[in-house]
Amino acid sequence: MSIEGAQPIGGYATPMEEPRSDNPIGTWYLNTDGVRQTLRITSGSEAGSYRGTLSLEAPPSTVYPLSALAWEPAAARLRFRVDGEGTRRWFTADLVEGTMMGRFAIGDIRDDEPVATRFRGHVTGWNATLLDRDIVPRTFDLRWEDGRRGRLQIDRAPDGGFVGTMKVHATERNAALDEEEQRDLSSVSWDGSTLSADVDDRGVTWHYEGAVRGRTLSGLATTTASTATVAWSGVRAEVLGHGMTARPPATQAAWRERVRRQLRHMMMGDDPRPTATRVTVLSAGAPPIAIRNVPGERDDDLARPQAYTLTELQLDHTLDDARGGPAITRRSHVYMATPTTPAPPGGYPVVLAVNGHWGSARQMMDPSSYYWYGDGYARRGYLVVAVDISHRPYAERAALYTDLPGGDDPASGNGPHPAIASAGFDTDWAEDGERAWDASRALDFALARPDVNAARVMVTGLSLGGEVATIAGALDPRIGTVVAAGFSPDLNVMTFRAPHFCWQWQHADVREYVEVSDYHAMIAPRRLVVETGRGDPTYSNFRVPFASDKQVLRRARAGFGGAADRLVHYLHPGGHTYRVGDPGADVDAPHGVSVPALIAPDGLNPLAWQTDGATIQRRVTVFDLTLWPRGR
Structure with missing residues (x-):
């Protein structure tokens, strides 16, 4: 399985160090006061140096190179700057075991780094390269094009195959379905990048096919009962979770x-x-x-x-x-x-x-x-x-x-x-x-x-x-x-x-x-x-x-x-x-x-x-x- 964080960054390819909990290397999925962004960090040309990019996940998905990137190992603190169209953003965050909590500040493109009290924004995130070493467990919060909302879970079965569940929580017409039943997946095929599975819904079998892109999984659902197809997509959830099955x-x-x-x-x-x-x-x-x-x-x-x-x-x-x-x-x-x-x-x-x-x-x-x-x-x-x-x-x-x-x-x-x-x-x-x-x-x-x-x-x-x-x-x-x-x-x-x-x-x-x-x-x-x-x-x-x-x-x-x-x-x-x-x-x-x-x-x-x-x-x-x- 390829390591996601090893992809080319900013137009150049760099062999990655082994991602560890005591360094910032990897692909990070961030939430900056409600805005989803992807941070990619790799080792630099000199020992102990790093470089990377920050990109918005929503279109137009502009990619910005990081400036003034500094890693303080003793404090497990990451600092960097991003220069955009007329604005400059500074980030400082503490990392623990592949999770991130920190602050950011926004200023004019000509500004120097502001004082600490100007760091009013909040950034949280997780390192997929570190936390996703195995392909399970995986959880996705789903949206269907017909307005349903739900959750999909995948884990490894005791026999080495895969098991999963799907539950619909809400629809556009019914804000919550409350005690809706959870349904088991069957015929599950999963390699960390593509999913194929069946779901029995009141006697009608729906077949799901989907592919991973970043922190999302999306695809189509079809059924032999009709010619209908339903588009669906999901975003990663419960990334620190235990999963559905027992471990040693x-x-x-x-x-x-x-x-x-x-x-x-x-x-x-x-x-x-x-x-x-x-x-x-x-x-x-x-x-x-x-x-x-x-x-x-x-x-x-x-x-x-x-x-x-x-x-x-x-x-x-x-x-x-x-x-x-x-x-x-x-x-x-x-x-x-x-x-x-x-x-x-x-x-x-x-x-x-x-x-x-x-x-x-x-x-x-x-x-x-x-x-x-x-x-x-x-x-x-x-x-x-x-x-x-x-x-x-x-x-x-x-x-x-x-x-x-x-x-x-x-x-x-x-x-x-x-x-x-x-x-x-x-x-x-x-x-x-x-x-x-x-x-x-x-x-x-x-x-x-x-x-x-x-x-x-x-x-x-x-x-x-x-x-x-x-x-x-x-x-x-x-x-x-x-x-x-x-x-x-x-x-x-x-x-x-x-x-x-x-x-x-x-x-x-x-x-x-x-x-x-x-x-x-x-x-x-x-x-x-x-x-x-x-x-x-x-x-x-x-x-x-x-x-x-x-x-x-x-x-x-x-x-x-x-x-x-x-x-x-x-x-x-x-x-x-x-x-x-x-x-x-x-x-x-x-x-x-x-x-x-x-x-x-x-x-x-x-x-x-x-x-x-x-x-x-x-x-x-x-x-x-x-x-x-x-x-x-």
Whole structure:
């Protein structure tokens, strides 16, 4: 297979060095504030020198040579300039394992390089020469000429051939199809450059032929049922993803470590550690919050005593400014429940609890709240650290975010959370990255106690809290168990169905890099419990209950390989709620965790595994599952 980055650059051919994660050589696909561009870099005529071009991917696809190209190996920083028609653009970006995050500035063709604060544009990208060494896995977001939108995935089968799936998410007349079935490809031929495959669509077989050009795949679909042909095209997505099939354990472990480094780079400024943390005790030794009423779907045993005290804390983390400016302070608001019973051998198990929309740390410790689960775990003898998760202030968000409150529960201390940003700049961090970083810093605080068991740590949340729990668990290997309720969506379903912006990155499209199933696969082989409600309206129109979530979990299961028993998909009859299946609960709810009766097709094309809502009742609760040690 040819190396794409070895093609002639700027009219001359240069033998390429081996592309590595510690140099910039290769073909990079960039997003510069929504504009797709291709950057090609090769070695120069002198040792340690480089040259290259930048081109727009949209017509007229003008190619510009790079000027002032400099590579700083110690900082893994790339700098270059592009001179265009009357304008000059300067770029500076940091590279980690084939991913890029940086800034650009625009000026007059006669200008010198501007000061740092003029670098207001954002550039993100990935190195296809480095990341696409194998021809699988491949994912493409598709558009058909008849208005459909969907996703195509290709991976290697256990027998050495290829497998794939196709799912239509939306049409021009129907903004989202929600729970549409995912269909398997058959007769798949794929060499990294050309695709041939069949798709059965309700008894009609469509044949797809396509060819790769850059980051796109396009072609025609035909069927013997008519003379119709449909043009289609797709752009690369999920480029850091795990894929659809299991890999050897060592390969999967290496993938997890690499993607953690890449996502920490792209989401949280390389995950800096605080230079100092100041802990302010706002109140200490307070009694638990008294119950006023039982939330309708709370299904744990309220006869258990609230044998714990509450401490309200403020954590102020000081960070070095990555751009050399004044230090940055990040503030977290926390409620901690400390058991009044003696610590068990090894110390108290730790639960890191995160709230969803319109919730707070206090609400998670309120037995009458919708977000009651902090109180539930505290009654079971866990040391619970409930941390506020919220949104940035309106002034720091795009107009699309104004449907969200200025804070999730300001009356309880959970107001807007300012972005982590250098003075004079907007932030380089994704909002998801900030929330996951806050959760990990709260865990730092908990694990500094001598009476806790670092081998028994879990993170849990509902809705937005389930999202943050999933990402924190994926990025922080100290967490041994993740329980995520009300968040296991297909991100394309979320995109086309409704404006759920909580999960979106600010300067890149998360779907270009990972999907929710990839976060799940990064948690492996640790314990992961994902809860899906049959009546949850957040990601479903109920036409086919559970289908989208079951598709996501099928992909995630491949990432667990031989540890697939550590992934539990808890299907319950409730709505967008947190369930535990406790037999001691005084509510009309199933006791025990129920899992899908069907989790995968029993042959080519059967769809029943997606559409069948039957479950199998297991004689365990979520509490039982979370007691298992890390890695079991």
